[in-house]
Amino acid sequence: MAAMMLKRTISFATSKVTHSHFRACSSFSSSAATAGNPAPAPPQLPPFDYQPRPYNGPLVDEVLAKRQKFLGPSLFYYYQKPLNLVEGKMQFLYDDTGRRYLDAFAGIVTVSCGHCHPEVVNAIIEQSKLLQHTTTIYLNHAIGDFAEELASKMPGNLKVVYFVNSGSEANELAMLMARLYTGNLGMISLRNAYHGGSSGTIGLTALNTWKYPIPEGEIQHVINPDPYRGVFGADANSYAREVQDHIDYGTSGKVAGFIAETIQGVGGAVELAPGYLKLVYDIVHKAGGVTIADEVQTAFGRTGSHYWGFETQGVIPDIVTMAKGIGNGLPMGAVVTTPEIASVMAQKVQLNTFGGNPVCSAGGLAVLRVLDKEKCQAHCADVGSHMLERLRSLQQRYDIIGDVRGRGLMVGVEFVTDQKEKTPAKAETNVLHEKLRELGVLVGKGGMHGNVFRIKPPMCFTKDDADFLVDALDYSLSKL
Template sequence: MNAPHVHSNLEVDWSTESIVERRNRFYSASQRKFVPYKEPLILKRGKGQYVWDEKDQKYIDLLGMNLCISVGHAHPQVVKAATEQLAELTHCTTMFYHPVPAQYAEELAATMPAGHDWVVHFTNSGAEAIDLALLMARTHTGNIDMLALASSYHGATFGAQSVTGISGFRHPVPQLGGVTFVAEPNQYRGAHGEGVEPYLGEVERAIASSTSGRLAGMIVEPVQGYGGIVPMPQGYISGAFERVRAAGGVCIIDEVQSGVGRTGDAFWAFESHGVVPDIVVVAKGVGNGIPLGAVIAKRDVAESMADKFLFHTYGANPVACAAGRAVLKVIREERLQENARAVGGALKTRLEELKKQYPLIGDIRGQGLMLAIELVKDGTTKEPAPEAAIAVFEETRRNGLVASRSGPYRNVIRMCPPLCLSMADVEDVMDRFVRSFRTATL
């Protein structure tokens, strides 16, 4: 039987029509689904906080390619570190030893709270790391029941979607059991309004009535990402973790979106809440676009899995870990956490001014360079306005911004740009938002 004909050259066809046609023809339905704009956005190159499409149209990337780009597109130090390692040894399975992943693990552990013995298990992605964190919690405690927040997002794998509290990410099949959801303490539209105590009371009730009374753990995003940029109010994480530990559970923090200096006030967002988790899940921005994830755990929790073999084929890949090391170095040297605080604060202030002009804007929220605009039909009832969000969102693209629509009602415009977004960009971003809202609301 003759082998099928396959083109042997490595040229890339950049014609718009062929790119769209090939994707529609050869991508599986599950991979074609994740498309935000009515007309496809085709990206060809990036530099810093900017990207260009196949027709050389320039955009400000307010999404950081789903928060994967932390220190900027094609950052020379990250490119250099990855390229040099790629040329020397592309992959080294964890069956064998290599210095780069081990040194990176040491450097990651050093970013965790002092006084604890931290260890690292590298994965290929955040969703894989979430799966491992769930397995680790259940193995360590010997318990099954997990608590998760409504409107949370932890990934799309079978395990990760079971603790994801947004229906659009949960497939119509039986989910992994033993998960109980509690209301997220959304201070704008939460089930119990403002405050913390009613939400902590719900944690107590869930433990008493929806579990065996003994927990494996609870998983929390310090700032919910796809849930619409919902920061956890002060006192909630510490209060919830106190109750979880009293029920025998471990405390898991998901920093996949909120980590590596993005919130400005701390390198990891959980640090602003005065808590020390047992397990921390990281990914996305740690690799600046190169596939890289990790579970960082207290040694006694991680050692519970010592009797069983667990393997991620490209976990601890030296090229990815070399990039990860460069990311930590760049964030420190270029003071990108401080930049996120300053630039994010300035942008948030300007967005608050925009809110005064448009009753359509119900809420401006977020921390550092993790911000959101929530659109509502009525400021009093807070009825979501997803149609208006689509209109504004499409206009932002026409005006040269790349953002995303998120939240349970898809009425939130989410902004999580590379941490190198500059103060000089703020005026430009706001000018484009003003034009977008003006056109969309005519």
């Protein structure tokens, strides 16, 4: 039944894509046919000097059957026929048949240095041979070394580090800190935001796809400063006035804190209106609150222009949360704040059994050093600007591309069926997603309607990889 429904969806999507959506493609096809030229060949993956190991494990059907039997039914997977991935190397992944794919989603923006980067793997192995786990009730140099290196990357007085195991945990802890430090309860986050799936961070999240009907407790969502879809366009002042109105009319006049991603990840790579955070941070501070930057996806140079996403808005938050790229795949997260805010946690005993685990700390330290050594931030700026330029050129040829946005290697491509109304092209996006996989490109999807391609690859992604991705998208669009 599911397969039949998907086939109907694909058929519907194909039938709904009109010639007006693909003028350039249609004219190309017509002229090619008139000239009697053969159809263009699909683009080929860039060469890569690596041979995956022979795989003798279970194949996709067996893996899927076991997953469906023993894992929670809330899990979902991409593609009509899910991929069984068994090996990874830098920006590439391999399935159980040995086929290579260009990973342009990095395990949901988590693989920063590259899959199985040798220096990170070696650090993990060497620490595992010595000591896999103690906890913070004992001393071990690994957690301190990692915290020192991480703090050295932070601006201002952001010098105290708490290690946790995920972005959700990091945002939970940041919210707790804000409430304890200010003595207020009310939290403000943005619509279209994603801050985690735990019972507390579900309240901060503002996309109904990810929310269960449970009490959210003193959390309100203000209008999203989205330059493409937002009611005020890119006018940061109008969005900021709405935050002030919310505080004036919807609270006691005091709040605990405000949290935002600088570029919304799950929401579809939406970069906030320029200057927005500076205005809102001032408003929140006057209301007695603290400011929290969710850097789970935007940190460690991914944006290219800056090491931290919040720096693109010219602000320094009171609390910064991070995860994903911090460990290149290790289950890690962190909260960094000022000594003053950190002191409130000393009211009680605060412990995270696995936060700062020696193996994770050694791996995380290796990640930071690799990112510096390989100049990944500058590389993201160079490759990202090249890819954005090519994607925007593609946008001029296909009406279905409503918006191309982002910076560095955090890019979004939004598909619409109507440029003026910005009607989400959800079915067409699904077709394109499948087509890219067939060509060997893995991208994410995001936004309320799932009509945005999230292109956020490992930071070792090259210009050749970017060209292949854009060529594959061009080819897929031409075949709709």
